[in-house]
Amino acid sequence: KEVEQDPGPFNVPEGATVAFNCTYSNSASQSFFWYRQDCRKEPKLLMSVYSSGNEDGRFTAQLNRASQYISLLIRDSKLSDSATYLCVGGWNQGGKLIFGQGTELSVKP
Amino acid sequence: NAGVTQTPKFRVLKTGQSMTLLCAQDMNHEYMYWYRQDPGMGLRLIHYSVGEGTTAKGEVPDGYNVSRLKKQNFLLGLESAAPSQTSVYFCASSRSGSYGYTFGSGTRLTVV
Numbered sequence: 001k002e003v004e005q006d007p008g009p010f011n012v013p014e015g016a017t018v019a020f021n022c023t024y025s026n027s028a029s030q031s032f033f034w035y036r037q038d039c040r041k042e043p044k045l046l047m048s049v050y051s052s053g054n055e056d057g058r059f060t061a062q063l064n065r066a067s068q069y070i071s072l073l074i075r076d077s078k079l080s081d082s083a084t085y086l087c088v089g090g091w092n093q094g095g096k097l098i099f100g101q102g103t104e105l106s107v108k109p
Numbered sequence: 110n111a112g113v114t115q116t117p118k119f120r121v122l123k124t125g126q127s128m129t130l131l132c133a134q135d136m137n138h139e140y141m142y143w144y145r146q147d148p149g150m151g152l153r154l155i156h157y158s159v160g161e162g163t164t165a166k167g168e169v170p171d172g173y174n175v176s177r178l179k180k181q182n183f184l185l186g187l188e189s190a191a192p193s194q195t196s197v198y199f200c201a202s203s204r205s206g207s208y209g210y211t212f213g214s215g216t217r218l219t220v221v
Contacts, residue, residue: 033209042199042212043152086152088209095140095159095203096167097210101151 002026005087005100013108016077020103022070022087029089029098032063034072037084037102046072046085077107111135115200115213122190122220130185130216132200140203141183142167142210143175145196152199158183190220 005022012018024032032049047054049061049070060073070087084104090097113134122128132141142157144167154167156175164175172194174186183202187194197217201210 031207031209035209040197040215042214043210044212045209048209095205095210096142096154096157098154099144099152101149 001100002098003087003089003100005103007101007103009104009106011106011108012077014077014079016107017073017075018077018105019074020072020085020087020105022072022100024068024070024087024089024098026089026098027065027068029091031090031097032070033088033097034059034061034070035086035088035099037086039083043086043099074105077105079107079109081105082107113200113202113211113213115198115216117216118214119217120219122187122218124190124192124220126190127186127188128190128218129187130198130200130218132183132185132202132213134181134183134202134211136202136204136211137180138202138204138211139180140205141177142201142203143173143183143185144199144201145169146199146215147196155185155198192220194218195220 034046035043036046037043049063053062058075062071084102087100143155144152158177161180200213
């Protein structure tokens with residue numbers, strides 16, 4: 001598969017820190033994202049991923065082009081973070097994105 | 110601002126019937142896509158379009174056809190539905206690959 005993720009599920013208590021990892025096989029991939037998908041809903045863009053790393057509140061994303069590896073770190077997990085997280089890679093031209101199968105996260109009280 | 114709208118939201122078809130799924134976006138995006146999502150398979154690209162009047166095959170195009178006569182609309186057709194086409198279908202649009210996609214809410218199709 002072009003984008004591979006650990007499917008989980010990850011079961012963590014509230015307040016925990018959890019990390020998701022993803023690898024991609026096509027070194028020509030240019031754009032990377034993390035999407036969140038709630039049960040039976042459409043995927044929604046969580047954040048873009050850059051080589052320099054980027055942070056949005058409790059979420060931090062990292063890209064390592066040399067290892068073809070993407071990560072997502074969630075700090076201080078909330079019940080509302082329970083969802084499936086999709087790792088995505090693609091190409092700017094034509095805009096095609098390849099989705100990983102997703103990692104399921106369940107945050108427990 | 111509606112974003113991406115898919116119709117219908119649910120449909121049950123009999124094997125051999127045909128139908129068209131409609132996707133409409135109001136964001137003036139050039140790129141539009143049709144994906145299907147099945148348990149354990151993730152999202153798989155069926156067809157996509159990089160502009161009005163253009164279409165291209167994705168990963169799983171067999172059994173589907175598409176048209177993009179107007180920039181805001183992308184239609185997915187099933188000419189002769191098969192049970193293997195039971196799935197959730199998502200339409201998405203994008204300004205370009207570097208901006209990610211906006212998805213519609215999906216169409217849940219069952220072929221019996």
